[in-house]
Amino acid sequence: MITALATQQPDRSVNLDGPPRQAAFDADGNPTQAALGFAKKCGVDLSEIDQSGPKLRYSQTILGKPTTSLLPTIVEDSLNDLPIAKRMRWGARKEEFVRPTQWLVMLFGDQVVDCTILAQSAGRHSRGHRFHHPQDVRISSPAGYLSDLRAAHVLADFNERRQIISKRVDELATQQEGTAIVPPSLLDEVAGLVEWPVPLVCSFEERFLEVPQEALITTMQDNQKYFCLLDAEGKLLPRFITVANIESKDPAQIVAGNEKVVRPRLTDAEFFFKQDKKQKLETFNDRLKNVVFQAQLGSVFDKAERVSKLAAYIAPRIGGDAQRAARAGLLSKCDLSSEMVGEFPEMQGIAGYYYAKADGEPEDVALALNEQYMPRGAGAEL
Structure with missing residues (x-):
């Protein structure tokens, strides 16, 4: 507005x-x-x-033109300029948009703007929540837009939805004696997916906690849009928060559905972890010998060997252990050929850390495998 x-x-x-x-x-x-x-x-x-x-x-x-005559072109140009990677067509129409348009409300004061955009003629009727209020909603004026839709179980204000989700997720996390992981990008995405947000607590089997928690968090956040929970020590709890788009009479059914959906995701992560652990981390270097780093610089394994030699040369000059530095360099790229990193690229370095620990490598060697990628982004941990 x-x-x-x-x-x-x-x-x-x-x-x-x-x-x-x-x-x-x-x-x-x-x-x-x-x-x-x-x-x-x-x-x-x-x-x-x-x-x-x-x-x-x-x-x-x-002479200046009336605003009502200018708005259609402004809105249409703005929609065309949206950075939509993939647009779609529907029916026999030529119009393209991110999804098929169903209706269009465009008011200037109490007046309906006479126009047709994306094959929809402007009017003053919107629609309520698909289940709570499937009837049309008459918008008398822009001033009543938010309240009219709220009465029909639709929170049209993005910031209001975002705030409600954030507040309720924090409340539920506290009830579970944990802290929610709420990346701003995920919060924005979830707020854009629902019109009547209802956060709910779900759980998964504790056996999955044997898998590196970063892999579990990645799959739950990226694939399922869930908010994960950590305990006071920063360890993952076997619970998560999903945001439903309905105020259900039987929320347990929604919870059960989400728990059923997430199980195969976590099972996949568990499978990759177990498969990788069947061999020593160092053996993954054999696969890297066939992965070209750069045509004139050899394979990724060749790069790891160069890193190993450089680390061994530099380490004693800064008070480090040359042998361990060389070992860390040699193992530095091993996890790139692992099943885990193949499925979850974000796990590079992290997977190497866990596999090195499992193989009994020194702690500082294992840490080096993870910390070589730090910071992983702007504002990330150093």
């Missing part, structure tokens, strides 16, 4: 300068082709052109 919008454009004056006077008239004072051409360009007779200055000038007052 836009507030304090003028009803009409302001009138504006436009001055067009033409040819110099000496070029506009000949010695006898007759207009030249330059003067006549300028008048024609302005769409007026030469007598309406100001000839008092050093150049011919045409001054025109352009």
Whole structure:
């Protein structure tokens, strides 16, 4: 919604300068082709052109257009400029948008803006929640837009939905004696997926906690849009929060459905972890010998060997252990060929850390495998 919008454009004056006077008239004072051409360009007779200055000038007052006549083009251009990676068509129409349009509400004050955008004629009827209020909702004016839809179980204000989700997720996390992981990007995405948010606590089997928690968090956040919970020590709890789009009479059914859906995701992560652990981390280097790093620089394994030699050279000069530095360098890229990183690229370095620990590598060697990628982004841990 836009507030304090003028009803009409302001009138504006436009001055067009033409040819110099000496070029506009000949010695006898007759207009030249330059003067006549300028008048024609302005769409007026030469007598309406100001000839008092050093150049011919045409001054025109352009009346401002009513806002209602400008809005359709502004809205249509704005929709076309949206950074939508994949647009779709539907039916026999030529219009393209992220999803098929079903209706269009466009009001200027109490007046419906007369236009058709994306094959929908503007009106004042929106629709309520699909289950709570499937009937049309009449929007009497922009001032009543949010309240009219709220009465129909639709929170049209994105920031309001975001705030409700954030607050309720924190409350539920506290009830579970945990802290929710709430990345701003995930919160924004979830707020954009629901119109009547209802956060609910779900759980999963504790056996999955044997898998590196980063892998579980990644799959729950990226694939299922869940908010994960951590205990006071920062360890993952076997519970998560989903945000339903309905105030169900039987929320347990929604909880059970989400628990059923997440189980295969976690099972996949568990499978990859167990498969990788069947062999030592160092053996993954064999696969890297066939992965080209750069045509003139050899394979990824060749790169790891160079890193190992450089680390061994630098370590004693800064008070480090050359042998362990060399070991960390040699193992630094091993997990890139693991099943875990193949499925979850975000786990590079992290998977290597866990596998190195499982193999009994020194703690500082294992840490180096993870910390080589830090920081992983702006504002991330160093």
